[in-house]
Amino acid sequence: MRGRRDMRVGFIGLGSQGAPMARRIAEAGYGTTLWARRTATLEPFADTGAKTAGSPAELAAASDVVCLCVVDDADVEQLTTGGDSVLAGMRRGGVLVVHSTVHPETCRRLEERARVQRVSVLDAPVSGGGRAAEQGTLLVMAGGDPQVFAFCRPLFATYGDPVVHLGPLGSGQVAKLLNNVLFTAHLGLAANALELGSRLGLDTEGLGRLLPRGSAASFALERVVDAGGTLQRVGAHAGGLLAKDVRLFTSLVEALGVDGEDQPDPVREAALLTLRAMGR
Known part of the structure; x- marks a missing residue:
């Protein structure tokens, strides 16, 4: 066809x-x-x-x-x-x-x-x-x-x-959930990096101009910088949908038995920490 x-x-x-x-x-x-x-x-x-x-x-x-x-x-x-x-x-x-x-x-x-x-x-x-x-x-x-x-x-x-x-059928959804879980984890890492830079005495605005142009660049970092360097505005705009997708991914992983104590899932854990920081 x-x-x-x-x-x-x-x-x-x-x-x-x-x-x-x-x-x-x-x-x-x-x-x-x-x-x-x-x-x-x-x-x-x-x-x-x-x-x-x-x-x-x-x-x-x-x-x-x-x-x-x-x-x-x-x-x-x-x-x-x-x-x-x-x-x-x-x-x-x-x-x-x-x-x-x-x-x-x-x-x-x-x-x-x-x-x-x-x-x-x-x-x-x-x-x-x-x-x-x-x-x-x-x-x-x-x-x-x-x-x-x-x-x-x-x-x-x-x-x-x-x-x-x-x-x-279903493969596209698995890929999208992986994408969104990784994006959520990246958001948290980006916000933490900007906060750490500020605590170390760096100009946050300057750091926000610099990092997206270097090897640390990511779509998530750009979103956090655009939102003023914190997760509050990002969470207000997209937190609900991201929380939905992380929950869907968690249920999928648990149903398949992919995750376990002997195989920790740092990406999902980082995503959950990001949601917690958003109040989700």
Whole structure:
């Protein structure tokens, strides 16, 4: 199967990251249908030619591929179960793409329900934020059937670069959770380094200009510097989502028995310390 521009795409989840993703899909020439709980969320798309649906089921009935970019597992479950849901409207041969960051088991349960209707499921969480979505440079981490992924890849490429297939369904979620746990740990290390520099008598503002340009540079360090050198503003903006993802990763590791007393997990421990410093 090859991706085609006559593919009809439905998109739900028009937040700070999802909205520019949906815009890039529409502007790339794909027939696009949108649904949102709040009609105000749809107003910025008036100039794109994207259509709007009255319900998730109506959106799905008008789409070959439906992309979900909502907050958490509960949102995905709500949108895909019930008489007015996405699955209720999808036709045989359709593809449901979970761009949300959720537990891999949520995707597997969804696949079991979708299989009854001959609908395929891909998990393809994204990373990079709204600016990367606007620029088409989101990291897309995908799991699922390789042929279905190949079919959707041209669509993913409208907002993602690189777009990487990592294995069976759920693989994208595992990669995204690893990414976010490591990012959370990096945030804590960056804040600690800046605090230590201040205690040693260094000018914090100057240090914040210097470190991001050297071998210590990281995306997390830049976020902490932009937030004034501490975790408070970062925690207020992203702490809730990071805490969700660290909890999901912890449950995944514990279920698989990967972590143990003889194999300490310094990355996860550092992430938990960061969340504690954020008050999470």
